[in-house]
Amino acid sequence: MNDEHPGELRGDDQATPDPIGGASLRLAAETGEGSQELAPADETSLVELAIEQGGVLRLPESDALDPDAADATFGAGETMILNIGPQHPSTHGVLRMMVELQGETVLRSKPVVGYLHTGMEKTGEELTYVQGATNVTRMDYLSPLHNELVYSLAVEKLLAVEIPPRATWIRMLMCELNRISSHIMWAATNGMDLASTTMMIFGLRERDLVLQFFEKVTGLRMNHNYIRPGGVAADLPDGWEDDVAVVVDTIGARLKDYDELLTGQPIFRERTEGVGVVSAELLLALSATGPILRAAGVPWDLRRSMPYLAYEEVDFDVIVGTSGDCFDRYAVRLNEVRESIRIVRQILEKMPSGDYRSEDKKVTPPARARINESMEALIHHFKLFTRGIEPPEGEVYVAVESPRGELGCYLVSDGSNRPMRMHIRAPSFANLQAVPAMLRDGLIADLIAILSSVDPVLGDVDR
Amino acid sequence: MPVARSWNGLESLSHNFLTGKLEDFVRWSRRSSMWPATFGLACCAIEVMAVGGAEYDLSRFGMEVFRASPRQADLMIVGGRVSQKMAPVLRQVYDQMAEPKWVISMGVCASTGGMFNNYAIVQGVDEIVPVDVYAPGCPPGPNTLLHAILTLHEKIRTGEILRRRERTGAGAGVDLAAEVPGWTQPLATPVHLGTPR
Amino acid sequence: MAPSGSLAGQVPELGGVPSADSSGDEVFFPTRASYVSLATALRRVGFITCSDLCAVDYLTHADRPLPAGVQPARFEVVVNLLSHAEARRVRLRVMVPEDDPVCPTLFSVYPGTENMEREAYDLMGIRFTGHPDPSRILMPEDWEGHPLRRDYGVGRVPVQFKEAPGPR
Numbered sequence: 001m002n003d004e005h006p007g008e009l010r011g012d013d014q015a016t017p018d019p020i021g022g023a024s025l026r027l028a029a030e031t032g033e034g035s036q037e038l039a040p041a042d043e044t045s046l047v048e049l050a051i052e053q054g055g056v057l058r059l060p061e062s063d064a065l066d067p068d069a070a071d072a073t074f075g076a077g078e079t080m081i082l083n084i085g086p087q088h089p090s091t092h093g094v095l096r097m098m099v100e101l102q103g104e105t106v107l108r109s110k111p112v113v114g115y116l117h118t119g120m121e122k123t124g125e126e127l128t129y130v131q132g133a134t135n136v137t138r139m140d141y142l143s144p145l146h147n148e149l150v151y152s153l154a155v156e157k158l159l160a161v162e163i164p165p166r167a168t169w170i171r172m173l174m175c176e177l178n179r180i181s182s183h184i185m186w187a188a189t190n191g192m193d194l195a196s197t198t199m200m201i202f203g204l205r206e207r208d209l210v211l212q213f214f215e216k217v218t219g220l221r222m223n224h225n226y227i228r229p230g231g232v233a234a235d236l237p238d239g240w241e242d243d244v245a246v247v248v249d250t251i252g253a254r255l256k257d258y259d260e261l262l263t264g265q266p267i268f269r270e271r272t273e274g275v276g277v278v279s280a281e282l283l284l285a286l287s288a289t290g291p292i293l294r295a296a297g298v299p300w301d302l303r304r305s306m307p308y309l310a311y312e313e314v315d316f317d318v319i320v321g322t323s324g325d326c327f328d329r330y331a332v333r334l335n336e337v338r339e340s341i342r343i344v345r346q347i348l349e350k351m352p353s354g355d356y357r358s359e360d361k362k363v364t365p366p367a368r369a370r371i372n373e374s375m376e377a378l379i380h381h382f383k384l385f386t387r388g389i390e391p392p393e394g395e396v397y398v399a400v401e402s403p404r405g406e407l408g409c410y411l412v413s414d415g416s417n418r419p420m421r422m423h424i425r426a427p428s429f430a431n432l433q434a435v436p437a438m439l440r441d442g443l444i445a446d447l448i449a450i451l452s453s454v455d456p457v458l459g460d461v462d463r
Numbered sequence: 464m465p466v467a468r469s470w471n472g473l474e475s476l477s478h479n480f481l482t483g484k485l486e487d488f489v490r491w492s493r494r495s496s497m498w499p500a501t502f503g504l505a506c507c508a509i510e511v512m513a514v515g516g517a518e519y520d521l522s523r524f525g526m527e528v529f530r531a532s533p534r535q536a537d538l539m540i541v542g543g544r545v546s547q548k549m550a551p552v553l554r555q556v557y558d559q560m561a562e563p564k565w566v567i568s569m570g571v572c573a574s575t576g577g578m579f580n581n582y583a584i585v586q587g588v589d590e591i592v593p594v595d596v597y598a599p600g601c602p603p604g605p606n607t608l609l610h611a612i613l614t615l616h617e618k619i620r621t622g623e624i625l626r627r628r629e630r631t632g633a634g635a636g637v638d639l640a641a642e643v644p645g646w647t648q649p650l651a652t653p654v655h656l657g658t659p660r
Numbered sequence: 661m662a663p664s665g666s667l668a669g670q671v672p673e674l675g676g677v678p679s680a681d682s683s684g685d686e687v688f689f690p691t692r693a694s695y696v697s698l699a700t701a702l703r704r705v706g707f708i709t710c711s712d713l714c715a716v717d718y719l720t721h722a723d724r725p726l727p728a729g730v731q732p733a734r735f736e737v738v739v740n741l742l743s744h745a746e747a748r749r750v751r752l753r754v755m756v757p758e759d760d761p762v763c764p765t766l767f768s769v770y771p772g773t774e775n776m777e778r779e780a781y782d783l784m785g786i787r788f789t790g791h792p793d794p795s796r797i798l799m800p801e802d803w804e805g806h807p808l809r810r811d812y813g814v815g816r817v818p819v820q821f822k823e824a825p826g827p828r
Binding site for chain 3: 056113114117119121122123126157158160284285286287288289298300305306393394395396397399406408410412414420421423425429430432433462463
């Protein structure tokens, strides 16, 4: 597919904007139903059929039960619509794929989502701002701290409060550790999907190290409710530097096990190299972000390009792939773990001292001991936990770089203590749109490898 | 009055020394090699995987084989929130499992709907399938899940679980009002969606 | 990476479109009729990807602050665009009235809005003309109602110590 798209976008030389007419129509055609003039299907190569007929199977699910009833005209050869999931060991959650197969070749496909829809955006409107972090943290459950971070940043932008530097650096530390645990968990499940059960055991072992540190700091292994509007919930415990040093040293050393197990293995390489290739242009048009975009060659990382927290003060590289296949996505994530370890080591040296949450009484509850001494502290505590924060009217959009891509929060406040609208821009929701293009004219055996390399987390997709 | 609607295995035989020993053996084999069906839905699924990992090894209980096919599975660990769209799928997978089968409702979302008391989540998976053990937590740590699994093993070891089923006829397709005298359907409070706020 | 000046200078289609500054973000308020051509123009200038498209229901907050020349409506379709070259975002807010909840689709300009518009239809009831697959995405296909609307109840069942919300 790369030959069809010369002049792939490179982040740096964006001087020539992409001419709207041709490219956009072509991209819409590739994802849409295609043009109306078709040569007979027997005379068209599969690649051309991909462009003509598009990669996305736009068939209502009820019609898929009786394909003869569907209005689908295909060329020579019979096609079959196969349903994969939602209960499936390898779909990374409750994702359902409807794929149209010709023999073993995947023609069009449709990811069907909604099996984990939790109404979190509606629940978010019922909870106060103080409680909101508990809700959003369960969306992308592999990187809960990023969800909490984006929500807290959005609330703080509405409130226009300053967060003390130590709180910012603690947030950065926790988020980078969460990135490590999320990517390692991805590597574990990816390895298991490609039949390397040992990788699953290795990955879970490493991830457990990080989770034990999280439990020490936040009280919970997952879904921490630690990063809250105003700062973080509690300071890092004594001896945290040693704990973090042990974690990153152990994981850094064990990464070479993964190289031995996966990167150098001919079976893994053959199953992932050249599989699921998609161009950067298509990914940008489909709003895909994160490692899949970087694997296709676009050096876009919000931590570098639109920095938040204190990412301008730490040194790290943005990992960019070349060909946009499954192996590149794996390599990008593995190297991002190395870069996160590098960031964590710098945070260990540079962590400032000070408050772990803002002193602004309208945002942060006072220290528990003060409630006994000061009437004002008691009143503030009471008001904050019954009524909550009341930001001024307005709307903001804040985005961070989660392990899956751009995670955004669009928050609308009407001046009361509950959000009027809280919308989370989920990276996996947009990344899934790229899956039909990746599956197009691959084999069904590649479907699992490709789906796994996209790293969808269905909690994020369905919210 | 025990309701012997089907061949309940050895439980329906009158006991002597030999069949008692055989029953113990059957119960031991059932609990020592109980294969879970992969039914991880959300965050709890990650903790199920952690239990299967090296730190909290599930393999010491003979349960590390997570079977994707419900036909080959004994135990359904419902890990995660069950949405309205997923509920029929859950029931279908449960129906496809062969007897004897057990259900652990893992986490608060599966047990009662959890923190998501709204239109989208089924308030407790026991509205759809009969549950044997409830494991609380959000998500329950691996130790809690292991406790739940071991509780289930204990229930099987003592035979309590199948005695209860026999009494109430719990399972698919049983009309409780007809079978158990004096049983009435508990009233559910109707929830009107779309009620003006 | 500071954004390079106001967009209105670079994009002639932005002339006459009301704008506002929201906590440092640039927001424009095109009408339904001109919104697709405005997005097309912005894409030509470098906003190559649409980060997010969502719908908001202002039923309970109809008197929100809006710039002059914008007629408030019940629904808004909010589009966040992102330019890689300049590392800047711009936001478009389109008013969609309650009695005619229809909006043109951005699919032909940004194919990545396909799923987002389906979600806006599913949860908020706004139909997008020209969308290739206007069907529900998150709720079951036969669900009635649009759950994220402000007049759709949360659907909370009464539990001990917390009864179901009554009518407001």
